[in-house]
Amino acid sequence: MLVIHCPYCQADRPELEFANAGEAHIVRPDNMAEMTDAEFEKMFFVRQNPKGVNLERWRHIHGCGRFFNAIRHTVSDKFLKVYKAGESRPSDAEIAELMK
Amino acid sequence: MAKANVATRDNPTSGNRLANASVSIESAPPASRISFRATPKGAKDFGKTLDLDLPVKPGQSTSKSTLSALWIGPDEWLIIDTKNPIDKLMPRRENANFCATDISHRNVAFIVSGNGAENTLCASCPRDLSLSAFPVGSASRTIFGKAEVVLLRTGKTSFRLECWRSFSPYVWDLLVDGAHDAHI
Numbered sequence: 001m002l003v004i005h006c007p008y009c010q011a012d013r014p015e016l017e018f019a020n021a022g023e024a025h026i027v028r029p030d031n032m033a034e035m036t037d038a039e040f041e042k043m044f045f046v047r048q049n050p051k052g053v054n055l056e057r058w059r060h061i062h063g064c065g066r067f068f069n070a071i072r073h074t075v076s077d078k079f080l081k082v083y084k085a086g087e088s089r090p091s092d093a094e095i096a097e098l099m100k
Numbered sequence: 101m102a103k104a105n106v107a108t109r110d111n112p113t114s115g116n117r118l119a120n121a122s123v124s125i126e127s128a129p130p131a132s133r134i135s136f137r138a139t140p141k142g143a144k145d146f147g148k149t150l151d152l153d154l155p156v157k158p159g160q161s162t163s164k165s166t167l168s169a170l171w172i173g174p175d176e177w178l179i180i181d182t183k184n185p186i187d188k189l190m191p192r193r194e195n196a197n198f199c200a201t202d203i204s205h206r207n208v209a210f211i212v213s214g215n216g217a218e219n220t221l222c223a224s225c226p227r228d229l230s231l232s233a234f235p236v237g238s239a240s241r242t243i244f245g246k247a248e249v250v251l252l253r254t255g256k257t258s259f260r261l262e263c264w265r266s267f268s269p270y271v272w273d274l275l276v277d278g279a280h281d282a283h284i
């Protein structure tokens with residue numbers, strides 16, 4: 001079983017307490033009514049789904065209940081970093097550093 | 101005039117008890133419970149009303165006499181009083197900077213105690229419940245089989261397990277299995 005660190009509980013918790021909540025840092029538009037169908041599709045449905053490092057939202061649903069962000073490698077399942085919701089996206093340089 | 105039918109709330113596992121040489125499990129009597137959501141300031145204010153500081157550190161609890169306050173999340177607490185009626189606990193609504201919900205009937209509890217208590221719970225819970233990882237006074241929402249529960253360690257070998265009332269027969273069955281395994 002994966003052990004995931006929750007930045008709110010500040011502790012490692014078993015994966016059964018968590019739920020994945022899709023890609024992180026997707027900015028909701030403030031002009032939704034003016035978007036074209038293609039733009040809306042891109043925002044609403046199209047995800048990167050990379051083979052490798054992915055920036056994801058997770059929720060500690062059966063724990064503190066909080067959403068947070070995580071950087072996970074989708075092949076090794078290794079969590080490189082977790083950080084609280086609202087904190088800015090780590091830079092590519094920082095992610096590259098975590099990969100080492 | 102016809103008498104109005106009043107629905108009475110029932111605990112489906114009321115009176116359930118089990119004991120072997122390692123562990124004893126019993127259905128806890130009814131209790132008053134509040135789901136409390138607030139900012140740190142709101143939590144402090146409510147702590148003054150209760151005369152019991154709400155815990156601010158993740159995974160901890162505070163208690164005084166029959167009253168306990170469990171840290172559930174950064175802005176969420178579970179308040180349990182095993183004796184006083186809910187009216188005595190509920191905060192006044194004036195100047196409310198919090199959200200307090202009476203959930204006394206939503207949850208039921210089991211008291212699991214004895215040398216085999218830890219192993220009984222671990223049979224269905226993925227958490228490390230060893231004394232070093234989950235010391236006395238620790239509190240946490242977690243998962244028990246497929247049911248969400250709240251665990252409170254009340255002593256070295258005793259736990260209070262809170263679950264939703266409709267889940268309690270399922271949780272009870274898992275506890276019985278766990279108690280059997282803990283005894284082998």
Ligand SMILES: [Zn+2]
Pocket residue numbers: 006007008009010060063064065066
């Ligand atoms: Zn958490």
